[in-house]
Amino acid sequence: MREFFRRVARQISYRGRLLVSRIADYAELLFYPPRPATGMIERRWTGGVPLDGAARVAVFMHYARTDSIAPYVRYHVRKLREAGFAVIFASNTSALSDQTVASLLPDVAIAFTRRNIGWDFAAYREAIALVPSLEQREMLLITNDSVFGPLYDLEPLIARANPDEADIWGSTDSWERHYHLQSFFLIFHRAALRSDAFRRFWNGVRCFRRKHWIIEKYEIGLTRTLQSQGLRCKALFPxxxxxxxxxxxxxxxxxxxxxxxxxxxxxxxxxxxxxxxxxxxxxxxxxxxxxxxxxxxxxxxxxxxxxxxxxxxxxxxxxxxxxxxxxxxxxxxxxxxxxx
Structure with a gap:
């Protein structure tokens, strides 16, 4: 009986926290309407990898509380460059200094810092806007520092992302809430890059503060939006x-x-x-x-x-x-x- 009451108390506590969180989510929409995810870039550096003419472009999103880029992040970026990507390093850390960024520049095309608002998707949106003639590229990869790796050479993995089978590939997918590709590693092939659905989605990204809306509208919403417009989405590790x-x-x-x-x-x-x-x-x-x-x-x-x-x-x-x-x-x- 005592264990029963403990479980009931835990459920009441959980439901209460969930209710408070949802009230805060909707309060943001009411009192703090999110602004478009543009104009947040504060500093920008040009790297040693040419962006013009690059068939493969990667956006790597970074965040740190201090003026730092962790060694595992630098390794990941270098492996992207070795896989043939011109990397745009998008950091939500305003405090990054010239000294911290300098050793990263040989492996990237562009690095920039922006205000830490809008989470990953707002940074992706601003980075994507920097790519000229995006629709002419072979592929666009978006990824971030939420993973350690790559543990293996990326080229065999990228080769599996066949554009004849799907227009957008994720490394993994999820059925939580709604089916979606998980956004920490997404490849967009040319058919997606040329689509109106792709442009409309990224042009519509706004700087939400509450993570609930990022997950609902962008993490989950990206796959649902593109699929609804006829684009094919698949996972490399279903x-x-x-x-x-x-x-x-x-x-x-x-x-x-x-x-x-x-x-x-x-x-x-x-x-x-x-x-x-x-x-x-x-x-x-x-x-x-x-x-x-x-x-x-x-x-x-x-x-x-x-x-x-x-x-x-x-x-x-x-x-x-x-x-x-x-x-x-x-x-x-x-x-x-x-x-x-």
């Missing part, structure tokens, strides 16, 4: 493929045995039951091991290693796992985690 890989190793028990969910066995049993019940969950967190070891996914989410919000029991093994499957320098991750 949710169903990832869950099938997991289920082959962890088939649900015919008669489930109650187990401690903080243990690897109990946790796997809980995940298997959710998959069997078609309950969508975030694959980049819950199935990070299968993605990394079995499927060759080149990234690990930073939040997973920093906070592990779902208390996934095997996350502490990340360094051993990465070292077994990749030559990636895990010091880049450890250094960042130890600085937090």
């Amino acid at each position: 949710y169903n493929t990832v869950t099938e890989t997991f289920m082959r190793s962890h088939p649900p028990r015919p008669t489930p045995v109650k187990a401690d969910r903080t243990s690897p066995t109990g946790y796997a049993q809980m995940l298997a039951s959710r998959v069997k019940a078609s309950i969508p969950i975030n694959q980049t967190h819950f199935f990070w091991y299968e993605l990394t070891v079995s499927l060759g996914f080149p990234f690990i989410k930073r939040e997973l290693l920093q906070k592990n919000p779902a208390n996934i029991p095997n996350v502490s093994d990340w360094e051993r796992v990465v070292s077994e499957v990749s030559a990636y320098d895990t010091n880049l991750i450890r250094e960042h985690l130890s600085a937090r």
Whole structure:
């Protein structure tokens, strides 16, 4: 009985927080109408990689609380340049200095800082607007510093993003709330870049302060908007493929045995039951091991290693796992985690 009341109290607390959050979300629309995501760039540097004529363009979004660009970010940007991308480095950190940016410039076409408003999508929008003759490019990639990696060479992954199969490719997809490609790695091919739907979407991006609207209107809304206009969207690591890989190793028990969910066995049993019940969950967190070891996914989410919000029991093994499957320098991750 005591445990029952604890659960009820937790649910009441959760629902109360959710209600307060939603009131704040709608209060923003009422009292602080979001302005268009333009005119926020404060400083700009020209890098050593030509943007004119580049077939591949990447926008890399960055944020730090201080005048810093983490080594794992610099590595990621360099790997994009080695994969043939002219990189636009868009930072929501106004404090970046010439000295901090200088060592990044050989690997980018443009770097800029902007006011920290509008989250990732506002920065993407301002960076995309800097690309001349965008519709003539072979592809546009948008990505950000929310992942560690790449653990492997990016070229084979990019080669899999076949424009004959889809106009927009994400590394992963999600069925949470509504189906959408996750926005930390998105490739737009020429058919998308030439479409009115693409232009209308990015021209309409506004500087919301509340993350709820960024997720609803842009993280989820991007896929829904482009699909509704006939553009094809696919994931390189589809949710169903990832869950099938997991289920082959962890088939649900015919008669489930109650187990401690903080243990690897109990946790796997809980995940298997959710998959069997078609309950969508975030694959980049819950199935990070299968993605990394079995499927060759080149990234690990930073939040997973920093906070592990779902208390996934095997996350502490990340360094051993990465070292077994990749030559990636895990010091880049450890250094960042130890600085937090």
